[in-house]
Amino acid sequence: MHQMREFPWSQAEKKIARKAFDKAYRKECESILAKAKKMMVDMSEPGEIWKIHDYLSGRRRQIDEKYDYRYSVMPLVLGRLIREHWIQEADVQGLSEEKLIPIKFLISEDSE
């Protein structure tokens, strides 16, 4: 992810970002867990356990790439998480305007 112009983050803003970030991460991990559980239930052969491993490998790569906790890219990360419905706009209320602009841009961008 590209770096953005860096703005200072207040303690209050850092708290908001941390909370929104963790909420999205938790929800996304929950959905991965639910899917893995379903795959286990649907398995017809014990040897299919490796399909679950393949699935987790793929998701882990995506998650590691997506959840980048640097303040320099945080607005882009949060915008993407809202766009993917892991969190809502309300979760980033309280961030300063210069941080909300890229977030809102990402949310509105080619949304249906």
Add this chain to the structure above:
Amino acid sequence: MHQMREFPWSQAEKKIARKAFDKAYRKECESILAKAKKMMVDMSEPGEIWKIHDYLSGRRRQIDEKYDYRYSVMPLVLGRLIREHWIQEADVQGLSEEKLIPIKFLISEDSE
């Protein structure tokens, strides 16, 4: 795993080997599955899903290394599988003596 002197395999022997090999593989995958299920139940945080991924990654490397289906190494593979209790000696009955010798050697080797 080192190559051994190669002996011819009759159709009947190939069938015995295939059956014993598949039985062990299935049982070992079942045990991995059971462990993964238990880890899922014991999880306190969705983010711990990656511990299951780490576990599966490690087991997969071991399984891929262990389950080598070349006839040149088959006696060593079957001997190891018996030693690890995935199959029993009865599962390899019918193999010729020159194949049973390395199997029995592996079973007896520093066994308790």
